[in-house]
Amino acid sequence: MWTPWLAVAGLDVAKAVCAGLNFIYFFHRLAYRPGEPASRKAAVLALALVSLGAIVESLFFLAAPVAPPAGSPLASLGLLLARAVPLAGTGLITLLVLRRISGR
Numbered sequence: 001m002w003t004p005w006l007a008v009a010g011l012d013v014a015k016a017v018c019a020g021l022n023f024i025y026f027f028h029r030l031a032y033r034p035g036e037p038a039s040r041k042a043a044v045l046a047l048a049l050v051s052l053g054a055i056v057e058s059l060f061f062l063a064a065p066v067a068p069p070a071g072s073p074l075a076s077l078g079l080l081l082a083r084a085v086p087l088a089g090t091g092l093i094t095l096l097v098l099r100r101i102s103g104r
Helices: 004-032 038-062 077-102
Strands: none
Touching (some): 004 077, 038 077
């Protein structure tokens, strides 16, 4: 049976995957592009940390041993909508990263 909690878990899996790809890209860029200006390095570091935070946040929610009770705010449609916004941002960054990797 479909519940908002299952949808939230699906969003968190997708967000963790996107954020993981983003983090790897940004970390690689920091480690292997020594000639970047300091301001660009700071921006890349910030994006790497945001991506790492998204991974940790998603894994925290996914590590919950059981779904919350039916009346809990964690099982609400509101949480589903609140979790969709960070996924949208993380997904957009992933699209930009993939575009950059592909050379477009």
